[in-house]
Amino acid sequence: MPGLIPPFAIRTVGLMDRRPWHSTPGTRVDDWMLTVFLGGRGWYQHHGGTVLVVGGMLGLVPPIQPGILAADPDDPYIHWYCRFNGAHACHLADGILASRGGVRFAQCAQTASIADRLRAVAPIHRTDLPERMGSAEVALAGILVGLSGSEEHRDEGKFFTAESLEDHLRRNLDQPTDLEAIARHFQVSVRTLTRRCSAWTGRSVQRWHEQMKMTWAADLLASTEISVSEVAQRSGYRDPAYFSRVYRRHHGHPPSRRSGGSDP
Numbered sequence: 001m002p003g004l005i006p007p008f009a010i011r012t013v014g015l016m017d018r019r020p021w022h023s024t025p026g027t028r029v030d031d032w033m034l035t036v037f038l039g040g041r042g043w044y045q046h047h048g049g050t051v052l053v054v055g056g057m058l059g060l061v062p063p064i065q066p067g068i069l070a071a072d073p074d075d076p077y078i079h080w081y082c083r084f085n086g087a088h089a090c091h092l093a094d095g096i097l098a099s100r101g102g103v104r105f106a107q108c109a110q111t112a113s114i115a116d117r118l119r120a121v122a123p124i125h126r127t128d129l130p131e132r133m134g135s136a137e138v139a140l141a142g143i144l145v146g147l148s149g150s151e152e153h154r155d156e157g158k159f160f161t162a163e164s165l166e167d168h169l170r171r172n173l174d175q176p177t178d179l180e181a182i183a184r185h186f187q188v189s190v191r192t193l194t195r196r197c198s199a200w201t202g203r204s205v206q207r208w209h210e211q212m213k214m215t216w217a218a219d220l221l222a223s224t225e226i227s228v229s230e231v232a233q234r235s236g237y238r239d240p241a242y243f244s245r246v247y248r249r250h251h252g253h254p255p256s257r258r259s260g261g262s263d264p
Contacts, residue, residue, distance in 0.1 A: 005129050006223035007088035007216075008137040008144075013124040015080055020073040026059075026066030026104070031083045032093045033066070034143070035059035036111040036118070040077035044069050044105050051105050053077060058108035058147075060097050067104070080118040084140055085129055088170075088219070092144040095167050099148075114143050133223040145171060160186040162200040169209045173216050175236050177209040209236075214250040217243075221255055228255045 011031055016022060018040060026044065027033035039055040046067030053059070053069070055078075061067065071077050084093075100106055108114075121136035130137070148171045168185060169177075182205065183193045197205045217235040220226065229240045232255075237243035247255045 004131060005086055006131070006133045006137065007086045007219045008084065008133055008141045009086040009089070009129040010082060010084045010121075010124055010136050010140055011126050011129055012081070012083040013118050013122045013136065015078070015119075015122065016071075017078050018076045019071060020076045021071065022076060023068060023070035026061035026069055027063055027083060028066075030063045031085045032063065032090060033059070033061045034082045034084065034093075034114075035061075035069075035079045036108070036114045037077055037079040038111065038115055040072065040075050042069060042071040042077040046104065053105050056107050056111055057105050058111055058114070059105045060093055060100075061104050062093070062097065080115045080122070082118055082140065082143075086137075088216075089140060089144060091170065092148055095171070096144070096147050108147075110146060114146075117143055131223075132225075133220070138224070138226075145174075160188055160196070162196075165197060165200070165205075166208075169205075169212055173209075173213055173236055174234050176238075177206050177236070179205060210246065211250070213237075214247060217247060217255065218251060231255065 011029075022042075026046070035058070037053055037055050037057045037059070041055075042053045044051045044053050044059065044067055046065065059069070059079075097104070117139045121139050124136055165182075165186070168182065179190050179193060183190045186193065188196075194205060197203070197208065201208055203211075213235040217231050220231045220234060221228070226234075228244070232238075232240045232243035235243065237246070244254055244256075
């Protein structure tokens with residue numbers, strides 16, 4: 001459908017390399033901005049406060065009150081940037097930022113690996129968001145999922161709510177639904193996990209996660225050209241035949257009947 005934004009959509013990816021007088025809004029339009037700093041320094045000003053930005057930091061700026069990022073002219077920063085949108089990407093970014101207590105620029109152990117991923121797909125400069133996911137969007141999905149599961153964001157497991165359970169399930173769409181592992185994450189028993197999920201949603205954990213997986217699988221099939229077997233893997237199913245049966249049960253047709261052609 002024309003104008004439909006895929007779950008992950010990149011507008012720009014590029015490198016800012018030691019430009020002494022560089023300054024820019026934290027992001028633009030309705031997009032989020034991800035930045036990884038490899039060296040040099042600068043400042044981020046937001047809500048009247050100023051944060052020193054140095055190598056090893058990661059920035060994640062939402063479209064609301066984006067602030068201003070500026071280089072130190074005596075030691076200008078080097079950073080990779082990625083401006084993105086898409087419902088699932090924004091959902092993950094919002095969860096990452098919330099788990100950081102709203103702190104937009106902070107040290108991150110993954111800056112080097114994220115920079116490598118962005119370097120591999122750069123440069124990208126688009127006026128409009130893409131209508132289908134490509135390799136760059138798949139890379140962005142990996143970055144955001146990795147940040148969501150990093151050790152910097154694990155305290156959420158101490159707070160067992162319907163919202164935190166939903167967020168955990170969405171961040172693990174590529175994994176089998178393991179009740180014991182989920183219960184360990186939230187430091188509750190399997191019985192408590194299943195009972196509360198049923199009370200909150202009227203469904204079992206397995207059925208709730210399965211619905212999320214099938215929705216995500218349909219998004220991937222509609223928005224990318226990757227194979228059905230890879231979609232199965234990215235949806236947490238190691239057996240493509242079983243994945244196809246579950247998909248047919250949910251959507252009324254096999255996953256091979258996709259928009260734009262058959263399974264490549």
